[in-house]
Amino acid sequence: MASDPLDAYKNTQINTASREQILLMLYDGAIKFMKQSREAMNNNNYEKSHNKNLKAQDIVTELMASLDMDVMGEAGDNLYRLYDFTLHSLVQSNVKKDPQFIDQALDVMEDLYSAWDEIINEQGMTYEKAKRQTGRSQLAGATSQSDSRVQENQSTPTSEKSSSGSKKSKSDGSPYGDISFTG
Numbered sequence: 001m002a003s004d005p006l007d008a009y010k011n012t013q014i015n016t017a018s019r020e021q022i023l024l025m026l027y028d029g030a031i032k033f034m035k036q037s038r039e040a041m042n043n044n045n046y047e048k049s050h051n052k053n054l055k056a057q058d059i060v061t062e063l064m065a066s067l068d069m070d071v072m073g074e075a076g077d078n079l080y081r082l083y084d085f086t087l088h089s090l091v092q093s094n095v096k097k098d099p100q101f102i103d104q105a106l107d108v109m110e111d112l113y114s115a116w117d118e119i120i121n122e123q124g125m126t127y128e129k130a131k132r133q134t135g136r137s138q139l140a141g142a143t144s145q146s147d148s149r150v151q152e153n154q155s156t157p158t159s160e161k162s163s164s165g166s167k168k169s170k171s172d173g174s175p176y177g178d179i180s181f182t183g
Contacts, residue, residue: 020120023116023120024113024116024117024120026059026062026063027063027109027112027113027116028113029055029056029059030056030059030060030063030109031106031109031110031113033052033053033055033056033059034052034053034056034090034102034105034106034109035106036048036052037049037050037052037053037056037090037093037102038093038099038102038103038106040052041093041097041099041102042099046097049094049097050094053090053093053094053102054094056090056105057087057090057091060083060086060087060090060105060109061087063083064080064083064084064087067079067080067083079112082108082112085104085105085108086104086105086108086109087105089101089102089104089105089108090102090105093105
């Protein structure tokens with residue numbers, strides 16, 4: 001039985017890719033699955049949305065597991081929190097059938113993809129060197145930009161009035177705490 005030429009091409013591409021290219025492929029795949037999940041959810045195809053969402057969750061989980069906290073230090077902690085927020089948003093979109101949560105996750109992943117793409121492709125940096133220099137690179141800026149979006153998404157879309165009339169966010173007491181980054 002002959003194998004599918006497209007599958008053979010994809011396998012060759014993955015097997016011959018550098019660590020840098022694989023990292024970008026993972027981001028690209030997660031973003032693609034999130035967009036497919038959102039589209040399916042908007043079309044009320046919740047089964048397809050769920051399946052695409054799970055694929056995106058698997059990729060984000062792999063990105064979390066691959067962080068080398070000893071080498072990356074604080075930048076690794078910040079990336080972990082962003083991945084955790086992304087994963088939480090994806091789970092919430094599945095539970096609540098709300099594409100707004102997918103959009104929150106997409107914002108973070110697209111910012112991080114752009115930063116890694118610039119570091120790897122435009123600066124010609126290897127993945128190992130980029131990991132060591134993340135605190136001084138565009139990745140720090142991207143995590144800062146994503147942090148702003150994370151904080152905005154945690155309070156703005158889910159705000160509700162408390163009995164005292166002041167705004168109270170449903171994210172108060174969030175497991176993510178006050179995510180802040182230093183560049």
